[in-house]
Amino acid sequence: MTLHTDLLAPAPRLAPETLAVHAWADRDGRSRAHRTLNAPLYLTTQWEGSSLPELAELFGRDPDRGFYLRFGHPTLRLAEQKLAALEGAEDALVFASGMGAISTALLATLRSGDHVVAHRAIFAQTVLLLQHLQAAHGVQVDFVDATDIAQVEQVLRPTTRLLYLETPSNPVIDVLDVHTLAMRAHALGAVVCVDSTFAGPFVQQPLALGADLTVQSASKSLAGHADVMAGVVAGSSAQLRAIREMRTLTGAIIDPHACWLLLRGLQTLPLRMRAQCDTAQAVAQLVSTHPAVTHVRYPFLPSHPQHDVARRQMQAGGSMLSFAVMHGVHGARQFVHALQWIPLASSLGSVYTTLEIPEELDFADEALGDRADAYAIPPGLIRFSVGTEAPADILRDVSAGLDAAWQAAAV
Numbered sequence: 580m581t582l583h584t585d586l587l588a589p590a591p592r593l594a595p596e597t598l599a600v601h602a603w604a605d606r607d608g609r610s611r612a613h614r615t616l617n618a619p620l621y622l623t624t625q626w627e628g629s630s631l632p633e634l635a636e637l638f639g640r641d642p643d644r645g646f647y648l649r650f651g652h653p654t655l656r657l658a659e660q661k662l663a664a665l666e667g668a669e670d671a672l673v674f675a676s677g678m679g680a681i682s683t684a685l686l687a688t689l690r691s692g693d694h695v696v697a698h699r700a701i702f703a704q705t706v707l708l709l710q711h712l713q714a715a716h717g718v719q720v721d722f723v724d725a726t727d728i729a730q731v732e733q734v735l736r737p738t739t740r741l742l743y744l745e746t747p748s749n750p751v752i753d754v755l756d757v758h759t760l761a762m763r764a765h766a767l768g769a770v771v772c773v774d775s776t777f778a779g780p781f782v783q784q785p786l787a788l789g790a791d792l793t794v795q796s797a798s799k800s801l802a803g804h805a806d807v808m809a810g811v812v813a814g815s816s817a818q819l820r821a822i823r824e825m826r827t828l829t830g831a832i833i834d835p836h837a838c839w840l841l842l843r844g845l846q847t848l849p850l851r852m853r854a855q856c857d858t859a860q861a862v863a864q865l866v867s868t869h870p871a872v873t874h875v876r877y878p879f880l881p882s883h884p885q886h887d888v889a890r891r892q893m894q895a896g897g898s899m900l901s902f903a904v905m906h907g908v909h910g911a912r913q914f915v916h917a918l919q920w921i922p923l924a925s926s927l928g929s930v931y932t933t934l935e936i937p938e939e940l941d942f943a944d945e946a947l948g949d950r951a952d953a954y955a956i957p958p959g960l961i962r963f964s965v966g967t968e969a970p971a972d973i974l975r976d977v978s979a980g981l982d983a984a985w986q987a988a989a990v
């Protein structure tokens with residue numbers, strides 16, 4: 580008996596809160612043997628065979644049964660099945676990091692001569708990876724503003740193998756119309772891949788909107804506690820086969836302990852996201868009415884340029900927003916100095932509310948070169964990640980920061 584198929588039976592479909600706790604799908608022989616309620620953790624790099632033929636049979640063929648850790652492990656399969664259930668996907672693959680997931684998926688999908696269309700303002704290291712594939716492997720990449728469907732239509736062609744989107748995007752919070760863009764790309768036979776890190780499966784399900792693959796950094800809201808690096812690719816079993824084989828070659832497999840922490844974090848994903856989205860909406864509203872603020876981007880604010888698309892394809896506005904204050908980086912620094920407890924930090928999506936100033940981090944790095952202009956980062960932009968702390972505490976600290984930016988600007 581597999582619990583998995585029961586849980587995924589068409590009716591009644593279990594809610595995300597239930598799947599997040601229980602959908603650790605198939606209780607393989609070992610975990611059943613140990614009768615553990617929670618996911619087991621095996622710290623072993625190897626599995627033994629009872630005979631030479633049995634060991635030979637295990638070689639790479641059945642990632643669920645265990646052979647050598649780089650090929651797969653039981654904790655990994657539990658995380659993959661839970662993520663597939665949450666994502667509404669046939670299957671999922673878990674990786675050592677978000678970039679491990681993205682680079683392995685692109686390596687498995689693209690051949691020399693293939694054409695890629697990518698949104699121009701996506702995660703900076705994904706841009707660097709695509710530029711590397713272009714320079715070193717003969718892949719052709721067009722970066723366009725995919726908030727404008729016509730720009731994508733103009734560059735799509737019969738050799739387009741991949742349309743690569745990210746929505747909402749890091750750090751400028753562009754929202755891309757996955758359904759419409761996927762229809763255009765599918766008409767030319769291209770694969771559609773969406774980086775859904777800034778939303779996650781509780782907020783949007785790109786596969787249901789027509790995408791073929793989703794990629795995510797599970798180091799962010801999926802694991803959710805700022806303590807583990809992980810990545811995930813979800814899609815059909817057929818799409819994932821080559822990516823799984825490539826993962827064995829890139830070695831971007833997740834360590835069992837990190838994977839166990841991911842599973843533990845996932846159990847509260849819907850609860851955390853509901854609270855974080857509600858608070859983020861309140862922060863976005865507060866920020867948008869303050870005189871020190873020159874620009875705000877939050878998908879569920881009516882002022883967002885793709886607000887209609889966001890309302891159609893997202894169930895909530897997400898936990899991420901970005902806004903700019905007067906007097907550019909100087910104003911942003913005043914904002915940060917006035918905060919009592921919200922920390923400046925590099926990453927996002929966890930129980931901790933954190934912020935960063937892209938101009939001083941990713942976009943101060945020269946590696947992006949001319950491509951940095953495509954993000955049109957307004958001066959003084961603050962990328963703000965809302966955690967699970969009390970909304971009143973978050974709002975009070977943000978208010979103090981905004982008042983300080985306003986006073987700095989008045990000098």
Ligand SMILES: *Cc1c(COP(=O)(O)O)cnc(C)c1O
Binds near residue numbers: 679777795799808
């Ligand atoms: C962080 C991030 C990644 C990379 O994930 P890692 O887990 O840091 O490797 C990819 N895409 C987006 C949108 C991200 O925010």
